[in-house]
Amino acid sequence: MSISETDSLSHADLSHLRGQFPILSQTVHGKPLIFLDSAASAQKPDVVIDGMAEMMRSQYANIHRGLHWMSERSTEAYEAARSRVAEFLGAGSREEIIFTHNSTEAINLVAYSYGSLIRPGQAVLISEMEHHANLVPWQMLRDRAGIDLRVAPISDDGDLDLDAYSALLSDGKVALVAITHMSNVLGTVTPAARLVEMAHSAGAKILLDGSQAVVHRRVNVRELDADFYTFTGHKLYGPTGIGVLYGRRELLEAMPPFMGGGDMISSVTFEKSTWAPVPAKFEAGTPAIVEAVGLGIAIDWMESVGFDMIEAHEAALTKHALRVLPDVPGLSIVGKPKDRGGVVSFTMDDVHPHDIATLLDRNGIAVRAGHHCAEPLMRRLGLTATARASFAVYTTEHEIDVLAATLRRIRQFFV
Amino acid sequence: MSISETDSLSHADLSHLRGQFPILSQTVHGKPLIFLDSAASAQKPDVVIDGMAEMMRSQYANIHRGLHWMSERSTEAYEAARSRVAEFLGAGSREEIIFTHNSTEAINLVAYSYGSLIRPGQAVLISEMEHHANLVPWQMLRDRAGIDLRVAPISDDGDLDLDAYSALLSDGKVALVAITHMSNVLGTVTPAARLVEMAHSAGAKILLDGSQAVVHRRVNVRELDADFYTFTGHKLYGPTGIGVLYGRRELLEAMPPFMGGGDMISSVTFEKSTWAPVPAKFEAGTPAIVEAVGLGIAIDWMESVGFDMIEAHEAALTKHALRVLPDVPGLSIVGKPKDRGGVVSFTMDDVHPHDIATLLDRNGIAVRAGHHCAEPLMRRLGLTATARASFAVYTTEHEIDVLAATLRRIRQFFV
Amino acid sequence: MDACSLYDAVIVARSRSPQYAGTAKAETARAQGTNPLCGDRVRLSLCEERDGIRDLRHETRGCAICIASTDLMAETVMGRTKADALELARRFTDMLNSQSSAADLDDEAGLPGALQAFLPLKTHRSRLRCATLPWTALGEALKHD
Amino acid sequence: MDACSLYDAVIVARSRSPQYAGTAKAETARAQGTNPLCGDRVRLSLCEERDGIRDLRHETRGCAICIASTDLMAETVMGRTKADALELARRFTDMLNSQSSAADLDDEAGLPGALQAFLPLKTHRSRLRCATLPWTALGEALKHD
């Protein structure tokens, strides 16, 4: 695609871009689909869909150990996707990119492997606004390994409490910080570079859960100086079944493998196996070959749109939503973080979020409702559930207006 | 498709069937592709490719927690795939089917989760012909948990030594047997029902690695009485990035989770989480939704061809190969198991298998060469590598004839 | 706005002002049902006598569907025998879970009219549990004695 | 049969009957390279003097490409200075790893004719290590002293 060089998407550009997402022209309950659930999983542009299909049609075989043409082509495509991801994240080298099933597996990999190097008495530090994916693996590690799990609080606005964060780091016992780069509930974009710096000064390593952040902002892991960074393909306009762990090379090299199997070994006897160099050491078995290639295409597609454009468009959408939604009687936006990505959670009087979601759905509008896999955050906010609208590069201001208008009518209906 | 009701594929049926695999009409180095590497990964029929694309085009969203139409449709499709797999394997209930990344992850899940219930002094029993995927996870468990790892030997023909197997079970210390249902190197189909019975009489549970078997034979886990059964989508004419663990329900229920994250919990506080019922307990994070659906389609496709047909066709191909290949001067078939699936490993004088593979590739023929992720088996056979031709439902006798003729010329070239 | 037949007048009305909220006089049993997926919670308070359910009250935190379903359940089962109530619970749950379309079922279900308000849920399967939660809790309560 | 230019006469001949098999007289260094992926193993035996590599012999277990590459390496580096040999190792490896096509490189590579036999490997990247393995081992051997 080619988009004019302004700092935001023109109407024509946006409709051209939307035309690349076949699903956006579907109807739901007879209404045109308005998809405001991209933070749960984004829709895929046709280049991704077609590219995956094309690979399976014309250049597919298992990779790595194959000496024949099809296998070499598949291997090349898979490894090119790795290079693409490395470049996308600004990694120091392509060997620092490990393909996983999703973000959840990437975090569990670190919890099992790096976690096995953390000693009783040491601690892992998370925050109050973590997705279960960046909470439960650390709880399980705590219970397995007898380490401490510390939780950095957030303010009522939904910002991380930096003083408390600093205090929790101060005794030098924190071995690893694991914190979100962007909250999937509040939209809060955390001050990642600061968090890294503070963690490092306290002698801790840091993992950033970039599942949401990477979709909306240009991320550079070396500039952030992150030790681990994770994201998931299906939220990045890419396929399901593929995720990414970035890890600093010297850490990855010092870590034991997570899963055992083919391709992660250097040699095997019944007595003893030795491990392959990174990244192979962490990629046991046949990887999600076609999905990795699909992810590479999705990244190419995003770069062709341009991150400046994506950021500007989503910032405009978010601003618009924060202007029109509070005008809906009874509606309260949840959280007021200093820096927010395109995710807006809200409640409306005592209309239950599930009823909001179902009634929006009847009108073609897809939002999420519930605890958004962040139960402890809900409890902290004194809520059991919220409704959440989340925006993607294909979202329009008009869609947000329709959301607001429909919410008004839903409320009238209940009051 | 519709195939005439004979017990083997007619010429016309076979060419109709081949027409459904777009990749088979590709050329390689200017020669028509002859793909004899399906045991590494099978090619995909267009219904699978198109079905995945169609889902992403028209009915895609994240699953389970979504209350909107797209999410309900995706959830239904994903859960229907689970039911399809349950039926395919003859499982007692759909809750006994867990979707994983691949076979390797399925085995690692059992090694981590069920493995954590095995006590020092107890043992895991594998065989000499295991793929690294069913060997390295048990080595890692041994080293982590201080259990014993026992190895059942095979005969020179490549059959499991049942007396030795029985002897290794006899002290009652084996908690779990983990053995292949079909060797990816020798083609040996193991007497699974016997193995299960013997394991159970000795008080052991048993996992069968069905990664190869399930492609070629109808498998029924309840008839086999297996405790765990694993396979991988990409070898079953399905997508990459999806695998399956079948587990007997009461075992799955007693096992702790493997990975932590969204969807595998029932409730979460910072202090403690409780787990969702199976299968959700073992499916942390966003699953490979589209790939699971693709796998369901692949199974439907196989059933539409019919397992009787598949078995008969592959048996005919294997018989043919075992007749024509040994006629190639200098060629020796590796192994002579009593019951063999469509996998034939061979060596040819001292022409290195890698040279064989590359020269076959120059002539459009894809075979695998190397240790096939089974180094200890190679050592047992006194080899460092073999060449391997493997057959699928789309393979023809003519392709095997071309293989044999080309091998003759390769040998002349080297001698 | 398309509110669809799901949010029909009786469901919305009952969710706004449940008629059987509270606790039963002469309570003989309590039960609780929760849906951890969404935090819905139904607390039932029963007065059961030999000839059947004398009184049934509830405290429900949840969505409109859940509150209305609980309230309509209370109305429907009061005065019925235990066996009758359990049979109704089974029929209601079966009706919602069955794959046949709402249209096919309307007649067969043989459910009290008020409960038929939930038939449109069949096309919103993710919300089924909101309606069946109180019935599951009732089943537990009645089985416990 | 299409054997392609990869298995050219010299490669096949050298793999059948290597001319530098064995161990060096007056051996001053040994080195070994293995490729765990395929089990190939190259053992080098060197006699190095102040003015350069005097003798280089090998025992190679591997495919035709690997044996021929080792044997042709021995032939090529014998008599060269250490710096020269290392430079050649670098150029050979770079040539094979570079993304430019064989055609573009033919002239530029400036490699001894015999080594150019390996250029067609560029279109069989999975076999690259078969050819570079002995050179990597040589690099190790020369760096060690």
Ligand SMILES: Cc1ncc(COP(=O)(O)O)c(C=O)c1O
């Ligand atoms: C017998 C056997 N087990 C396990 C595996 C591992 O399968 P995957 O790589 O898809 O996990 C394979 C395939 O390579 C196999 O042949």
Ligand SMILES: Cc1ncc(COP(=O)(O)O)c(C=O)c1O
């Ligand atoms: C902040 C955050 N972390 C982690 C995840 C988990 O991603 P996945 O389910 O793809 O593993 C999500 C998405 O659900 C998320 O929003």
